[in-house]
Structures are given as C-alpha cells and as structure tokens.
Amino acid sequence: MEIDLEWNDHYLIGVEEIDVQHKMLLKIMRQVFSLKDQEASSPELKKTLRELKKYAQFHFKSEEMLMELYSYPKYEDQKTEHKLINAKLKTMMEQVKTENDISELLYFLIEWFVGHTRDKDRIMGIFINKNRSE
Numbered sequence: 762m763e764i765d766l767e768w769n770d771h772y773l774i775g776v777e778e779i780d781v782q783h784k785m786l787l788k789i790m791r792q793v794f795s796l797k798d799q800e801a802s803s804p805e806l807k808k809t810l811r812e813l814k815k816y817a818q819f820h821f822k823s824e825e826m827l828m829e830l831y832s833y834p835k836y837e838d839q840k841t842e843h844k845l846i847n848a849k850l851k852t853m854m855e856q857v858k859t860e861n862d863i864s865e866l867l868y869f870l871i872e873w874f875v876g877h878t879r880d881k882d883r884i885m886g887i888f889i890n891k892n893r894s895e
C-alpha cells in the first residue's frame with residue numbers, strides 16, 4: 762500500500778466541524794510519518810503518538826455526540842468501529858515500543874483514515890446534514 766497522507770477533498774463529509782477534525786487527524790498522522798526513522802524511545806515520537814491517541818479519542822467523542830444529538834440510526838455501528846480502532850491503536854502503539862518499527866502502525870492509520878472516513882463517516886455526514894437543514 763502506498764503511503765499517502767495528503768488531504769484530499771474526497772474525504773469531506775460535509776459536516777464542517779468534523780471535516781476540520783479529520784484534517785487535523787491527518788496532520789498528526791503526517792507528523793507521525795515524518796518521525797518514522799526515529800527510535801521508538803524518541804521523546805518526539807512518543808509525544809506525537811500520545812497526541813494522536815488523545816485527538817482520536819476527542820474526535821470519536823465529537824462524532825458520537827453529534828450522532829446522539831440527531832438520533833442517528835447507525836450510532837451503535839459507528840461506536841463499535843470507533844472502539845475497535847481505539848483498541849487496535851493501543852495495541853499497535855505497544856508494538857511500536859517492543860519492535861521499534863512504525864511501518865505497521867502507519868499502514869493501520871491510513872487504512873483507518875481512508876476506510877472509516879470514506880465509508881461510515883461519509884454516510885453519517887449525509888444523515889446529519891439532512892437533519893440539520895430541516
């Protein structure tokens with residue numbers, strides 16, 4: 762898989778505050794990528810990974826609050842996937858520490874961003890937009 766962490770407008774889901782967060786997430790992922798040759802013990806890498814984890818949690822919470830607000834019917838489905846991503850992120854971060862290799866984590870990040878954002882988040886965005894403008 763090719764590593765492409767540049768923003769592309771096809772990631773837009775049309776819900777402004779969430780689009781801003783997705784851009785920020787990609788930005789942090791790019792920072793992680795730029796540190797790929799550093800040792801796992803490097804303070805900069807550790808700090809960036811911590812930021813990624815925290816920001817991801819904040820982002821998932823934001824989406825979950827919006828879904829609750831508009832009684833999104835696929836709320837549970839999204840929430841389950843968020844939980845899975847969180848758990849996997851945690852495991853991958855542990856793995857980076859023990860194996861000193863960040864490549865698998867990077868592939869996971871891209872898969873998550875492209876997959877989840879363009880599928881589940883996009884469909885959620887259509888629903889929220891529809892309910893907001895009514």
Ligand SMILES: [Fe+2]
Nearest residue numbers: 820824878882
């Ligand atoms: Fe998202």
Ligand SMILES: [Fe+2]
Nearest residue numbers: 824839881882
């Ligand atoms: Fe999501």
